[in-house]
Amino acid sequence: MIAILDYRAGNLTSVKRALDYLGHPSRITSDPREVIKASRVIFPGVGAAGKAMENLKELGLDEALREVFSSGRPMMGICLGVQIIFSRSEEDETPCLGLLEGEVKRFPEGMREGGEVLKVPHMGWNWVKWVREHPLIKGIDPEAEYYFVHSYYPDPAEKDWVIGWTDYGICFASAIGYRNLVAVQFHPEKSGRPGLKMLDNFCRWRPDAQ
Amino acid sequence: MLSKRIVVCLDIKDGRTTKGIKFKDNVDVGDPVQMARLYYEEGADEIVFYDITASAESRDIIIELVEEVAQQIFIPFTVGGGIRTVEDMRRVLLAGAEKVSVNTAAVLNPRISSEGARAFGSQSIILGMDAKWAGVSEKIPSGYEVWIHGGRTPTGIDAVWWAREAERLGAGEICLNSIDADGTQEGYELRITRMVSEAVSIPVVASGGAGVPEHLFEVLTEGKASAALIASMVHYNLYTIKEIKEYLDRKGVKVRKVW
Numbered sequence: 266m267i268a269i270l271d272y273r274a275g276n277l278t279s280v281k282r283a284l285d286y287l288g289h290p291s292r293i294t295s296d297p298r299e300v301i302k303a304s305r306v307i308f309p310g311v312g313a314a315g316k317a318m319e320n321l322k323e324l325g326l327d328e329a330l331r332e333v334f335s336s337g338r339p340m341m342g343i344c345l346g347v348q349i350i351f352s353r354s355e356e357d358e359t360p361c362l363g364l365l366e367g368e369v370k371r372f373p374e375g376m377r378e379g380g381e382v383l384k385v386p387h388m389g390w391n392w393v394k395w396v397r398e399h400p401l402i403k404g405i406d407p408e409a410e411y412y413f414v415h416s417y418y419p420d421p422a423e424k425d426w427v428i429g430w431t432d433y434g435i436c437f438a439s440a441i442g443y444r445n446l447v448a449v450q451f452h453p454e455k456s457g458r459p460g461l462k463m464l465d466n467f468c469r470w471r472p473d474a475q
Numbered sequence: 476m477l478s479k480r481i482v483v484c485l486d487i488k489d490g491r492t493t494k495g496i497k498f499k500d501n502v503d504v505g506d507p508v509q510m511a512r513l514y515y516e517e518g519a520d521e522i523v524f525y526d527i528t529a530s531a532e533s534r535d536i537i538i539e540l541v542e543e544v545a546q547q548i549f550i551p552f553t554v555g556g557g558i559r560t561v562e563d564m565r566r567v568l569l570a571g572a573e574k575v576s577v578n579t580a581a582v583l584n585p586r587i588s589s590e591g592a593r594a595f596g597s598q599s600i601i602l603g604m605d606a607k608w609a610g611v612s613e614k615i616p617s618g619y620e621v622w623i624h625g626g627r628t629p630t631g632i633d634a635v636w637w638a639r640e641a642e643r644l645g646a647g648e649i650c651l652n653s654i655d656a657d658g659t660q661e662g663y664e665l666r667i668t669r670m671v672s673e674a675v676s677i678p679v680v681a682s683g684g685a686g687v688p689e690h691l692f693e694v695l696t697e698g699k700a701s702a703a704l705i706a707s708m709v710h711y712n713l714y715t716i717k718e719i720k721e722y723l724d725r726k727g728v729k730v731r732k733v734w
Contacts, residue, residue, distance in 0.1 A: 279549075391478065
């Protein structure tokens with residue numbers, strides 16, 4: 266069973282619907298025991314990092330995620346989920362899970378591209394420049410675009426953890442892969458066929474078999 | 476680099492897709508779930524379901540429709556029409572919509588935008604605005620006035636002022652529809668689109684008037700819109716989304732390729 270982590274950070278039903286469509290049994294849960302027992306874990310989420318961390322701690326899910334990380338079972342962060350894995354976020358000056366060393370930063374004001382002022386949030390379809398092979402992107406057209414909605418972006422301490430980069434005024438890490446952990450800033454569940462393929466790849470991924 | 480988005484709008488009446496000209500004379504053009512699915516597969520970047528009856532009974536039909544659509548379409552979609560309360564918003568978002576669009580209710584009760592943004596995030600709240608040329612006056616400095624109730628009631632509110640105000644209240648995007656251009660297929664109202672796009676820092680979706688792919692090119696470049704909304708062009712099989720995107724791509728506008 267795949268656990269979809271509910272830490273009161275937005276609507277999780279779209280991830281659940283995508284897994285249903287792909288035929289992977291899953292459950293939305295905020296019970297840490299269920300998360301620890303799950304064969305794999307997805308932690309989506311939108312909203313503010315401060316509130317999200319507060320909820321995770323209150324529900325005991327911060328410890329559960331750390332335990333899943335060290336257990337080696339596959340885990341996938343989506344959107345806010347890629348941000349909370351790092352040490353801290355500029356958003357509300359929030360200490361995060363610290364599974365990986367790094368910071369979450371806000372897009373600077375007044376970014377420009379071709380004379381146009383770029384709007385924040387970064388919202389819409391954008392490319393990911395894949396820089397590493399990873400089971401997550403197996404069989405997906407590298408030219409595919411993904412749906413983003415965010416004002417903050419992850420800045421990992423170690424660039425080797427980055428599997429994909431995206432340009433929006435600046436170049437930021439939009440996909441992270443480290444051991445049994447993958448995390449993406451975009452929404453695969455809202456990114457059409459390539460996004461579905463990515464979720465399917467995650468659901469079949471066996472990190473220990475690499 | 477962000478792609479310019481093509482948004483397909485389905486006007487829903489009694490559970491069917493309809494299309495009118497200048498908000499009148501609606502004709503049935505098909506089953507919304509099948510149409511949405513087709514547009515999704517053809518490469519639409521977003522879909523909008525607009526409940527044009529917006530009655531209490533139609534609310535339940537729309538929720539059922541959203542639930543059905545959400546099981547088979549994996550791109551963002553928006554529901555608009557008759558959203559009056561935060562509870563209405565919650566229902567459509569839980570049913571699977573990514574965004575809700577408020578129009579009349581946002582004018583009559585501006586708090587709905589801020590309360591919605593607080594509850595679900597700005598990214599989920601779209602301000603839908605119907606604007607019509609009124610002539611420049613002291614009250615309407617841009618010359619464009621906001622109309623509500625599906626284009627039946629003038630408000631005396633300036634469209635550019637209202638766009639700024641909506642952003643301040645927490646809307647994450649503005650869908651700007653020109654009543655003058657709506658259904659004419661003679662092109663978007665570039666002037667107001669550009670004025671609003673330049674006045675706010677949130678994305679603007681241009682709506683009303685698309686007839687040929689060149690119209691989309693104009694509004695996405697000259698009009699400075701982040702996205703262009705289309706209906707008749709694809710509902711009547713005049714163009715496919717792929718054809719429109721290929722045209723824009725050739726003209727140097729970045730669009731998401733699905734071919």
